[in-house]
Amino acid sequence: MAARDTAWGPMELNRAAAQEAAEALRAAGWELELQLPNLPLIAPEGEAKDLVRRAKEEDAEPVWRGDAFLLLGKAQDLPAVLEHCRDELGYALLYDATAVDPSVDSAELKLIYGLRNLQTKARLIVQARVPKTEAVVPSVALVYPAADWHEREAAEMYGITYTGHPDPRKLLLPDDWAGFPLRKDYEYPEEYNGISCT
Template sequence: MNNLIQDLQSKFGVENIQPMEGGLQQTITLPKDILVDVCRYLRDDSKYYFDFLSNITAVDYFPENRFAVVYNLASLPFQRQLTLRVELTMENRDKNNLPEVPSVSSVWRTADWHEREAFDLMGIFFSGHPDLRRILLPDDWQGFPLRKDYEDPESYHGIPIKGE
């Protein structure tokens, strides 16, 4: 996998591709503005062929007001796994003040539902997503339940939510 890091660094810049030490699987941190290009390269290059996006998740670093979006990739033919990580700060916000990262649904179709889930539960906005809307909660739900600063509402449409 060291060749992968060197290859990505030569193609996208050493300053943009940062390997993370430790962990059970190779993890690379990269800026959001090259995310889609890196993903497309990792999918299309015959040396790597990361043909499957296993998962997308988000991490809330409350109270630091920053998030990370984590992409778990797999190359089924080569039996390899790779994690990509994009860190989002207050500067990475959309017009509704949500953390924003580009959608990778044009690279892997499975991203469609993974991104919708991260949007629904963590409030991450995926720009360019073809149908970014809630997937688990009602459309008019307020807030994002997996954020650390989320507080359960007392009721929803007059129905009590909090138990005694």
């Protein structure tokens, strides 16, 4: 059994796995950064609310909590990096592939891929960035078939083009839906095929 260190799972295990994977991938020649959160996993007693504010006052560095992740230098590397993770590092299962629009002002979208290693029981988050104006990225659906539907969903919600995707149809939205609903600058439609949306 993996050791539990927080009530939401073995975070230290996942963090160590991210460090290990970062070294292995760098050694294999890929350009990437390891992003480690700088707040403690569990806030000291009585500081859950104030910790962030005080940390901000004391230090100009951005503070954040949560998962460690790998940020790839080039989004074009994604299929090759994930294939390396699958074949060499033992991450046999892709549990999620999605995207995040950090804010209206952000010029980039974040792509997020979550992998699991069933032997070491660790999971690994691999991220990459693509510009909003030209959100084109190679699909990983041929490396992990599990990404097939996830990428179709991210494509229709964020307007990302996954090149080489085997089946790039819309998944959840109607075929004639205009706009990308999960982008932060999305404007709600007034009507859809004669049906008022207001």
